[in-house]
Amino acid sequence: MRRKRQKFTIPSKYLLLIMTCVCVLFMAVTFFTDFLASPLSNFAGGVILPFQSGISKVGSWMSVRSQELKSIRDIMQENEALQAQVDALTIENNSLQQDKYELNNLRQLYKLDEEYAEYQKVGARVVSKETGNWFHSFVINKGSLDGLEPDMNVMAGSGLVGRITEVGDHWAKVMSIIDDNSNVSAMVLSTEDSCIVQGNLETMDQGVITFSKLVNGETAVKEGDKVVTSYISTKYLPGILIGYVTQIESDSNNLTSSGTITPAVDFAHLEEVLVITDQKASYTEAGEN
């Protein structure tokens, strides 16, 4: 004789109700505190990140190969042109080196610290990107054990990528400046007028992000002007290149202007980034002391 054990089960409707309450509770808890974030994310980071970093290496290898096939002819032509440019630049570089040497000497004479000192940087690899199509954050393969902390700035090449919003032991989440949630306090390098640079999903299709609240805009600022991070920002170190002004127009209040910026970083092909381990808070403190 076979006896079936009667298992106690909750009807699915009640289960849904219970889980909804649990979810709402967790949402409230994580919204107001950091209580749950670190143990959960460390667990997930430990289990899933190794796979992600392995696979993304394969993925990037695949995409690099396919691009190679496409562009190998272009590259050969480009190479010749670039070779010529390298020669020209080498000569220019030599003379600039001499200038720099002279500048350093003069600075020492004036007892000026280098205003934009070389920041300490750590290289990291992008292991995974946001799975949805709405935002642009990604995860890199270094974390708190490598000395990273939230709010550290992230660069690629010479341009600003974003800042770290969350760290685990061996990973960190980076919110990029093209993310729809991102706001960066910036200034136009030529006029030192400050503005706010906002990521925007709508304009990202055209490869640009928006800026607004530029005081004294249209007359002084031209298309192609460099936009860098401002020294009044609390999170971003000063003088990091964000991009170039591509379009500018007056706001309806006739006081400020807004427009679009082409980012200096190619966000579609981001593989390696540099994390600046100096933080704005400590940087300004050190400057004052």
Added chain:
Amino acid sequence: MKRNIFIVITVLLCFILQSTVFRWLAFGGIAPNLLVIITATFGFMCGQKCGLWVGFFSGLLYDIFYGNVLCFYALIFMYLGFANGYFKQIFFKEDIKLPILLITLSDLSYGLVSYILLFLLRGRFHFLHYLMHVIVPEIIYTVLVTLILYPLIRMINGKLDGTEKRSEDGFA
């Protein structure tokens, strides 16, 4: 038991693939949404409870890595899985029209909810732009991937059905 292991592996695998390989294969910055596919698939294939749990855990993974608030996506995906569970009664293994329709609807509602909660409430009113540039391309790409992924899941699930039945018979 075997089925639970299969489900866990599927969820993890899809999440990992989506955040890595499919990001490299994105067309115009739009990648397919594997998590919606598996949530919906397990919903109408195995019932409401199964869909609910699969949705909850795939959403939770998303939240842990990319969310600002824990359990936000978990809640959305949970309801998707649960809603798809209603269609278990009229689901036939051989029919591919219903799965595709359901996955399309699921992805559409996921897109709409995301837009309303994350963008509309912040004053981004150009709904048509988001619809044409994010939601619809994502649906199309997702359906294309479904055509490959869904038969795979169905096949493995069918085999599991077979072994479960056999072991039950042997036991009796």
